[in-house]
Amino acid sequence: MNKKYLTLIIAAAMATVSATAGASGYRFGSQSVSSQGTAEANGAEAADASTIFSNPAGMSRLEGKQLVGGITAVVPHSTYNDEGSRRFTGTSVGGLTSQDDYVPKAVAAPSLYYSQKINDQLTAGFGMFVPYGTNLSYDWNWAGRYALTNIKLTSITLNPSVAWKINEQHSFGFGLNAEYMKATLGQGVDTPGSIAAAQAAGTGTALIRQIVALGGNPAALARVGDAHASVEGKDWGYGFNVGYMFQPMQGTRFGITYRSSIKHKLRGGADWDFSTVTSDAVVNRVIEAASHHEDSAALVELRTPETLSLNGYHEFNDKLAGMFDVTWTRNSRMKNIDIQFLGTDNGDEVIRQQWKNTVRVALGANYKLNEKVMLRAGIAHDEAPVRSDELRHAALPDSDRNQLSFGFNWKVTPKSSFDFAYSYLDFKDARGNYTNNCRPGLLTCTGNGETTRGTWKTHLQLIGMAYNYQF
Structure with a gap:
């Protein structure tokens, strides 16, 4: 059973939202509504206190x-069509061959940022945002049930930060990250396949004798169904982020930001229901x-990927500004995931993941319509960390995606304003052909030995709204 999936997932990411994430991997796609309006291209703009996430050095400008x-509301739409999933015995898994309602219709993720200028050089701030998340709930009789029936990952990050302005050209920022993760995962257990394999190997007779000796009816084996396993885990992890901002001339800025990897020891429990x-x-x-x-305790140790971002901002005139962001993510930290079943003789379950490093590129623009309204727009391309069809699992049927975003800032009073943003993300069709390398009956490892073969098609919309206030 894929208990380790839970860990993988929970270690790789989770979120307070219940929906597929908008960025690659388990990362959630928007930690700031003003940034979402430019497809997250505005890391060097430092438009408001949400710069704590994108570049803490930007606080020096506030x-x-x-x-x-x-x-931010997430409105996903996904479908799955099976293309010949198989049990470890090589026979068809049966079950539903299509899924179109395994993601929530809509969910929402919050964000909160506060900054305070202490003096001409120092600014302090605090951020709270959702870094990762996903929520998938397939039918318990779908063709990929032996890989996954459901998964929900939730997370939140607390990010106290400080910025130091050296002069008009240079500023630095630093933040600490306390990251909470929680996950639950469910999976079918291939009991029918196990019974069929035992009967084919001639060991089914011993099972029947044991049933009879205990007063059971062995005829019930003719109608055997799936068992089910579930696992949950949670953990706090800690890291940091740093940022630098350089302004060579008024209206032009460049930034670089690094967000560290975070080590998690995900502890929880595994429950088997027969x-x-x-x-x-x-x-x-x-x-x-x-x-x-x-039933037992479960443990998985892993590290989340770190990110490195380069970004720029330039004001062409008093109305139009352009910006860019390039973010590299070290997803290769997420290799195979081992789920340990503590206090048992069961071997680990190994999820073959072997993610690759990815790059996200975004371009955006602001246009000052008048003294009250600033229009925003942006486009982005984001790579998926999945290396191949054979490493694409039902818990993360991820693929490369393109993003188109629009937004605006409406100044209500000299000290308050609203930000609105809309994004459409179109994912490349994601074909999976994942085989679990363990099979039932082995004590050296845990797994169903299934092959899940099919295609996921996904697009989603992000709708964000934020309120800004200056004291």
């Missing part, structure tokens, strides 16, 4: 006390004992 509270495998409780207990699966 006056007084500033507060930004935002919320109570509905057949209608005979004795048969169910015998099958559960023969499976060698038992």
